[in-house]
Amino acid sequence: MYSGYNYxxxxxxxxxxxxxxxxxTPGFARKFLGGNGFGAKxxxxxxKAETNPLSEDNAIVIAxxxxxxxxxxxxxxxxxxxxxxxxxxxxxxxxxxxxATEVKNSGYDAIVITGxxxxxxxxxxxxxxxxxxxxxxxxxxxxxxxxxRIKEKLNNPxxxxxxxxxxxxxxxxxxxxxxxxxxxxxxxxxxxxxSKNLKAIAIRGDRDINVANPAQILEYVSKxxxxxxxxxxxxxxxxxxxxxxxxxxxxxxxxxxxxxxQKETYADAWKISGxxxxxxxxxxxxxxxxxxxxxxxxxxxxxxxxxxxxISRGPEYETLYSYGSILENNNPDSIIAADRLSDELGIDxxxxxxxxxxxxxxxxxxxxxxxxxDGLEVKFGRHEILLDMIKKIAFREGIGDLLAEGTRxxxxxxxxxxxxxxxxxxxxELAGHTARGLKGMGLGYAVATRGGSHQDIRxxxxxxxxxxxxxxxxxxxxVLKNERMCTIGDSLIxxxxxxxxxxxxxxxxKYVEVINLLTGFDLDLDELNMVADRIYTLERMFNCRxxxxxxxDILPPRFMKEPIPxxxxxxxxxxEEELNIMLxxxxxxxxxxxxxxxxxxxxxxxxxxx
Amino acid sequence: xxxxxxxxxxxxxCKICESVCSYQKLGDRFNRxxxxxxxxxxxxLGEKITPVVCRHCKKAKCAEVCPEDxxxxxxxxxxxxxxxxxxxxxxxxxxxxxxxxxxxxxxxxIPLKCDxxxxxxxxxxxxxxxxxxxEEENRVGSLKRERGAK
Numbered sequence: 001m002y003s004g005y006n007y008x009x010x011x012x013x014x015x016x017x018x019x020x021x022x023x024x025t026p027g028f029a030r031k032f033l034g035g036n037g038f039g040a041k042x043x044x045x046x047x048k049a050e051t052n053p054l055s056e057d058n059a060i061v062i063a064x065x066x067x068x069x070x071x072x073x074x075x076x077x078x079x080x081x082x083x084x085x086x087x088x089x090x091x092x093x094x095x096x097x098x099x100a101t102e103v104k105n106s107g108y109d110a111i112v113i114t115g116x117x118x119x120x121x122x123x124x125x126x127x128x129x130x131x132x133x134x135x136x137x138x139x140x141x142x143x144x145x146x147x148x149r150i151k152e153k154l155n156n157p158x159x160x161x162x163x164x165x166x167x168x169x170x171x172x173x174x175x176x177x178x179x180x181x182x183x184x185x186x187x188x189x190x191x192x193x194x195s196k197n198l199k200a201i202a203i204r205g206d207r208d209i210n211v212a213n214p215a216q217i218l219e220y221v222s223k224x225x226x227x228x229x230x231x232x233x234x235x236x237x238x239x240x241x242x243x244x245x246x247x248x249x250x251x252x253x254x255x256x257x258x259x260x261x262q263k264e265t266y267a268d269a270w271k272i273s274g275x276x277x278x279x280x281x282x283x284x285x286x287x288x289x290x291x292x293x294x295x296x297x298x299x300x301x302x303x304x305x306x307x308x309x310x311i312s313r314g315p316e317y318e319t320l321y322s323y324g325s326i327l328e329n330n331n332p333d334s335i336i337a338a339d340r341l342s343d344e345l346g347i348d349x350x351x352x353x354x355x356x357x358x359x360x361x362x363x364x365x366x367x368x369x370x371x372x373x374d375g376l377e378v379k380f381g382r383h384e385i386l387l388d389m390i391k392k393i394a395f396r397e398g399i400g401d402l403l404a405e406g407t408r409x410x411x412x413x414x415x416x417x418x419x420x421x422x423x424x425x426x427x428x429e430l431a432g433h434t435a436r437g438l439k440g441m442g443l444g445y446a447v448a449t450r451g452g453s454h455q456d457i458r459x460x461x462x463x464x465x466x467x468x469x470x471x472x473x474x475x476x477x478x479v480l481k482n483e484r485m486c487t488i489g490d491s492l493i494x495x496x497x498x499x500x501x502x503x504x505x506x507x508x509x510k511y512v513e514v515i516n517l518l519t520g521f522d523l524d525l526d527e528l529n530m531v532a533d534r535i536y537t538l539e540r541m542f543n544c545r546x547x548x549x550x551x552x553d554i555l556p557p558r559f560m561k562e563p564i565p566x567x568x569x570x571x572x573x574x575x576e577e578e579l580n581i582m583l584x585x586x587x588x589x590x591x592x593x594x595x596x597x598x599x600x601x602x603x604x605x606x607x608x609x610x
Numbered sequence: 611x612x613x614x615x616x617x618x619x620x621x622x623x624c625k626i627c628e629s630v631c632s633y634q635k636l637g638d639r640f641n642r643x644x645x646x647x648x649x650x651x652x653x654x655l656g657e658k659i660t661p662v663v664c665r666h667c668k669k670a671k672c673a674e675v676c677p678e679d680x681x682x683x684x685x686x687x688x689x690x691x692x693x694x695x696x697x698x699x700x701x702x703x704x705x706x707x708x709x710x711x712x713x714x715x716x717x718x719x720i721p722l723k724c725d726x727x728x729x730x731x732x733x734x735x736x737x738x739x740x741x742x743x744x745e746e747e748n749r750v751g752s753l754k755r756e757r758g759a760k
Contacts, residue, residue, distance in 0.1 A: 105642075208640070311657075
């Protein structure tokens with residue numbers, strides 16, 4: 001028996017309010033590792049092809065891995081998987097905080113939720129006791145109030161509560177799940193909760209957490225801490241400003257999404273940069289997730305205008321992009337307020353910002369007017385409309401009802417050429433990292449099983465100059481190796497903010513060492529690569545089952561037709577032939593059919609998936 | 611005598627101290643619910659963070675209420691510790707502690723309480739922001755004084 005696992009899956013059937021448990025085998029653990037891997041396998045088996053994501057036939061998997069509950073730096077992450085209502089494909093979204101520890105302490109490696117409650121309820125999981133509690137009085141509440149109210153009801157602040165806000169209840173296709181101030185933000189998991197009448201899950205547990213070599217883990221962590229403290233990012237910048245430093249960094253390279261990605265430089269970037277937030281004294285505190293030494297959760301407090309006094313745990317870089325630069329909004333106080341509002345309503349800041357940017361471009365081109373927006377002038381540079389637009393979307397009021405379907409659907413319905421500047425991949429709005437100015441990132445977005453996510457492929461290696469960002473040579477291999485790292489990190493589940501700077505962009509003996517110390521496996525790098533490929537290929541199979549093929553592995557038209565107009569990355573874009581060359585090589589490396597992009601039978605057999 | 615000094619402002623609520631403490635107590639496992647130091651996180655956004663650990667009081671309320679006189683100060687470390695042979699596990703001490711720094715757990719017959727790990731507290735070694743440090747007791751309050759003086 002390997003350590004690091006509870007060997008138990010909790011199965012919750014909401015329709016019949018019935019629960020059961022299922023044991024997993026050590027073989028299963030070693031084959032799928034945990035978190036991402038468990039989620040991919042369990043969801044693949046639980047959801048049939050062509051299931052409507054918002055029907056009771058869809059499932060939600062909550063999964064943790066062998067690092068969770070231990071003192072491994074960054075071992076705070078909970079994975080949520082479902083069939084996304086936004087993309088219609090596999091989605092995994094990860095959340096920090098302390099929820100994962102409680103899942104592990106409760107004695108489970110994963111929770112599989114199916115069916116639909118007849119009335120709004122919340123789940124209370126405490127070790128082996130599972131209760132369905134009435135949530136009629138919580139329905140409509142914002143996420144902070146929901147969490148506080150549930151902890152009060154249960155009379156125990158040790159419970160961690162993951163909940164949805166009004167956006168999830170209103171089935172906004174990019175609604176998030178919020179726990180503490182952390183979000184499983186992407187892909188509309190909140191809407192799937194809402195569709196099941198599931199307002200929240202409260203969980204706490206008492207069980208011990210075993211690892212194979214606890215003394216060595218302590219020694220390892222002690223050493224890691226010493227090294228991490230010396231790291232310029234982890235040891236200094238991250239605790240000071242979280243990820244907000246990337247605004248300046250990306251702008252200086254000319255790869256900061258601006259004006260709905262019409263441009264990638266923003267003259268006012270400095271105003272919304274982490275440095276300016278600090279200089280203006282808006283940083284009012286910090287916080288960390290479980291077993292975190294990066295302490296990247298920074299509290300910012302708005303100081304000016306109608307936003308004065310609002311505190312948010314954030315914004316982080318992605319939100320400074322999505323509510324800042326792509327809207328050409330240079331008012332950081334409005335971004336702080338919008339960040340808080342989005343968390344309270346339970347809505348993904350990235351997708352929300354991108355869909356608002358799309359509306360702004362529609363205004364610019366005369367496709368939409370104030371007649372479509374109840375009089376709101378949704379124009380680039382206007383921070384005044386931001387909070388109203390977020391509310392409209394979360395409550396599906398007016399044009400918000402259309403926008404709540406996501407940028408892809410909204411642009412298809414409005415038409416008039418607006419699809420050309422709808423910034424999404426496979427329906428998931430793009431994160432704040434260029435697909436034009438970093439060739440590998442572009443390929444990564446195109447093939448990502450999640451769609452426009454920056455968590456399947458990471459920008460770091462190209463952004464830092466370790467790899468030449470201008471060229472396509474070597475990028476398919478880079479994407480493959482980078483994806484493997486993400487897959488394994490998401491399976492353990494470690495926070496990217498620790499693992500990436502400390503372990504690097506690719507899997508290495510460092511990962512092998514940690515995994516063996518935690519579990520007692522004796523795996524080597526080859527086996528670990530195989531685990532990563534097995535998991536990622538299974539996600540791809542989920543998507544292929546929904547009809548995804550090579551033709552879908554593309555970027556938004558803007559990135560494939562319009563060169564970056566100015567700045568340090570001027571002229572860069574993803575030519576179709578460049579993408580095609582990279583796709584050929586990438587599919588070959590992955591063992592997916594080059595013509596169709598579908599995993600080959602040979603590969604599936606090799607990975608033990610057939 | 612040395613004490614564990616707490617600087618709330620520095621604590622980020624990662625709870626590594628809890629895990630490390632539990633390992634120290636359990637020997638081969640982690641379980642934050644079995645730690646003698648706890649981090650309390652309160653406030654709307656969880657912004658109020660307070661590590662709670664025994665202050666090793668000189669006129670300790672816990673010792674006063676103990677019906678078995680099980681508490682004593684360790685000569686070497688100055689830690690206020692529980693004589694496991696005398697303790698009956700009634701929990702009166704946990705009720706009496708003004709800081710809530712004594713914990714009970716159904717798996718244990720005696721309360722969980724900081725014993726300074728025999729003069730070598732493990733939790734402080736893993737506290738990255740140094741929100742808990744092991745210092746001479748005359749340094750108590752000094753952090754605040756120095757901050758004020760700045």
